Each structure stands twice: as C-alpha cells, then as structure tokens.
Amino acid sequence: MASIENGTDAWFKIEQGVFKAGGRWTITESARLDRQLRDFDAGSGDITAMDAGAVEKLDSSGAWLLLRTHRALEKAGRGVGALEVPERYASLLANLDRDDKKQGHGQSAPRMSPWHYRLYRIGKATVEAGRQAWRMLGYLGRVTVETGEMLAAPRKNLRFAAMAVQVEETGISALPIVGLLAFLIGIVLAYQGADQLKRFGAEIFTINLLGVGVLREIGGLITAIIVAGRSGSAFTAHLGSMRVNQEIDAMQTMGLNTVDTLVLPRVIGLVISLPLLTFYANIMALIGGAMMCYFDLGITIPVFLRQLNQAVDVGTLMVGLVKAPVFAFVIALVGCYEGFQVERNAASVGLLTTRSVVESVFLVIVLDAAFSVMFSVLGI
Numbered sequence: 524m525a526s527i528e529n530g531t532d533a534w535f536k537i538e539q540g541v542f543k544a545g546g547r548w549t550i551t552e553s554a555r556l557d558r559q560l561r562d563f564d565a566g567s568g569d570i571t572a573m574d575a576g577a578v579e580k581l582d583s584s585g586a587w588l589l590l591r592t593h594r595a596l597e598k599a600g601r602g603v604g605a606l607e608v609p610e611r612y613a614s615l616l617a618n619l620d621r622d623d624k625k626q627g628h629g630q631s632a633p634r635m636s637p638w639h640y641r642l643y644r645i646g647k648a649t650v651e652a653g654r655q656a657w658r659m660l661g662y663l664g665r666v667t668v669e670t671g672e673m674l675a676a677p678r679k680n681l682r683f684a685a686m687a688v689q690v691e692e693t694g695i696s697a698l699p700i701v702g703l704l705a706f707l708i709g710i711v712l713a714y715q716g717a718d719q720l721k722r723f724g725a726e727i728f729t730i731n732l733l734g735v736g737v738l739r740e741i742g743g744l745i746t747a748i749i750v751a752g753r754s755g756s757a758f759t760a761h762l763g764s765m766r767v768n769q770e771i772d773a774m775q776t777m778g779l780n781t782v783d784t785l786v787l788p789r790v791i792g793l794v795i796s797l798p799l800l801t802f803y804a805n806i807m808a809l810i811g812g813a814m815m816c817y818f819d820l821g822i823t824i825p826v827f828l829r830q831l832n833q834a835v836d837v838g839t840l841m842v843g844l845v846k847a848p849v850f851a852f853v854i855a856l857v858g859c860y861e862g863f864q865v866e867r868n869a870a871s872v873g874l875l876t877t878r879s880v881v882e883s884v885f886l887v888i889v890l891d892a893a894f895s896v897m898f899s900v901l902g903i
Contacts, residue, residue: 542570545577548585556588573603581612586619662860669782682788689792693754701749705804709811726820731834733812742805743843744891747850751883755858758789759879762862763872790855797851798844846894850887857883
C-alpha cells in the first residue's frame with residue numbers, strides 16, 4: 524500500500540508494518556479520505572498496528588473512517604490491537620464505537636438465503652413483539668396499582684389541576700374534529716344504508732341501521748381512533764420530549780414519582796373525557812344521518828325520532844358508552860408507556876409516536892371485537 528500524504532491535510536501511510544494517520548481528519552477531508560480508504564486493501568502488506576496519534580483534529584466523520592479502517596484490518600486477520608488516538612479524542616472514538624455496535628454496524632450480516640432471511644425477520648419481529656407485550660403488561664400492573672392507591676385517598680393524592688388540564692386538552696379541544704367527523708360518518712352510513720334498502724322498499728329501516736350501528740359500535744370506535752391519533756400521540760411526543768431534555772431524570776432526582784405526576788393525570792383525564800366525547804359523537808352522527816334521511820328519503824325529523832325511539836333504547840346507548848373508559852385507559856397507557864421508552868434523540872420521538880398510534884388503534888379494534896363477542900354471548 525502506497526503512502527498518501529498531503530501536507531497539513533489528513534493523511535495516512537504504512538510505515539514498518541504500522542498504519543499511521545495524521546493531519547485534520549474532519550468532514551472537509553472525509554470525501555477524499557473515504558475514496559482513498561476504499562481503494563486501500565486491508566489484506567495486503569504486513570500491518571501489525573494502527574496509530575492515529577499524529578491526528579491534529581478529529582470529528583465524528585473522521586473518527587468513523589478510522590473505526591471502519593480498523594475493523595477492516597481486524598476482519599482481514601491483522602492483529603492490529605487497539606486504535607491509538609490522541610487522548611483528547613479517546614472519548615469521541617469510544618462513544619462512536621459503542622453507538623455503532625449498538626446499531627449493529629460493523630458486524631457482518633449472517634449469510635442466508637432470501638427465504639431464510641424472511642423467516643429470520645419474522646421470528647425477530649415476533650420475539651420483539653412478545654417482549655414488548657410483556658413489558659407493557661408489567662407497566663399496566665404498575666399503573667393499575669398506583670391508580671388504586673390514588674383513588675383510595677383521592678383528596679390527598681389526586682392532582683385535580685393536572686386532571687382538569689388533561690380533560691380540557693383531550694376532551695374540550697377535540698370537540699370540533701370529533702363532531703365534524705362523526706357528522707360526516709352519520710351522513711355516509713345513512714346514505715349507504717338507504718341505497719341498499721331502497722331496493723326492497725324498506726327505506727324507513729335506514730333509521731334502525733343508523734341508530735344501532737352508531738350507538739353500539741361506530742360512535743365509540745371512531746371516537747377512540749380519533750383520540751388515539753390526536754391525544755395518544757400527544758402523550759408520547761410530550762413525554763418523549765421531556766426525556767430528551769432530561770426533565771424526567773430531573774424529576775426522579777428530586778424524588779418525584781413520575782407515574783403519579785405525569786401518567787395518572789393523563790389516564791384519569793382521558794377516562795373522564797372519552798365517554799363524554801363518545802356521547803357527543805353519537806349525537807352528531809345521528810344529526811348527520813337525520814339530515815341525510817330528510818333530504819334523500821323525505822323522512823321528517825318527527826318521523827325519524829319516532830322510528831329511532833322504536834329501534835334503540837338506553838341499553839343500546841350504554842353498550843357503546845361502557846367501552847369508552849376501557850378504550851381511554853388503553854390509549855393513555857400506550858401513549859405514556861411509549862413516551863417513557865424514548866431515547867435521547869429526536870428520531871426516537873417520531874418513531875415511538877408513530878408506534879404509539881399504531882398500537883393504540885390496534886388494541887382499540889381488538890378490544891371492540893372482544894366486547895362484541897362478549898355482548899353477543901351474553902345476549903346484550
């Protein structure tokens with residue numbers, strides 16, 4: 524390997540079996556160094572050590588190039604030992620090496636066929652999902668226990684001001700979007716039902732379809748999904764930002780219980796607001812359906828109300844409302860849990876916020892299906 528030196532710029536050379544590097548290994552030189560190092564054959568020559576003690580200036584891009592070269596030499600069977608750098612850059616190199624290994628860089632991927640690789644990915648994802656479920660189950664137990672302790676002495680433990688703020692943010696502030704979407708869904712549901720029932724001359728039963736569908740299923744499910752995307756993501760993003768800024772670490776250092784302070788007000792606030800939002804969404808969806816029936820079918824409002832009264836009762840309404848607190852608890856739990864899992868970088872906040880919404884919507888739909896089966900078995 525020929526030596527490559529360039530005055531005061533970054534350089535490297537092979538001298539008496541030692542890979543030597545010096546100069547300014549910074550981002551301004553990284554493109555040139557990258558090209559030259561890629562042409563460097565780690566398996567050629569007799570290299571027994573790697574010395575970067577002559578490096579005058581080093582940043583993360585230069586450190587990564589040195590680490591990549593060091594790993595290439597080790598992979599080629601060269602016993603180069605530790606990478607020698609000036610003491611002031613030792614911590615930079617150590618941190619970069621640790622983060623790189625944590626992300627799996629520098630490790631050769633196992634050689635396998637495409638089918639084996641797909642099976643490997645599926646298995647890895649399955650194991651990770653199981654671990655995630657186990658961790659979340661433990662978190663659920665902790666939150667449940669601390670919620671019980673708080674409700675046992677509400678005057679002493681409940682943070683009413685924080686709960687009021689959460690009710691306002693998750694409930695009152697969500698009224699416009701929930702009302703608009705529920706109104707439109709009521710219109711769509713009435714229109715599609717009427718379009719099919721017209722063929723049998725049973726347009727009047729569009730009201731039955733609308734009332735039962737909205738009050739039992741659609742109203743609560745759509746509201747929970749909207750809240751999961753709106754409030755669940757906000758919980759994760761807020762708590763994640765606090766972790767990035769080390770605010771949660773500061774609270775723990777001060778001896779504050781982060782579950783009592785940050786989690787329970789959000790959980791209880793959402794448990795209070797989601798049933799009210801569901802009731803409001805039911806009303807707006809029925810209004811939208813009533814308008815659709817009036818303009819498309821000519822069904823007047825008194826006729827609509829009379830038929831709706833025959834189709835549904837208080838039990839139908841309660842079937843939909845009883846699910847709302849369970850949905851709220853799950854959404855808040857997932858949002859807060861993922862917020863506490865955020866690592867100290869901005870990318871992690873976005874990644875876990877997305878995961879929070881996906882997991883919340885998935886669990887809400889699974890729970891809704893479970894409730895439907897349970898109510899069917901019980902004859903409700």
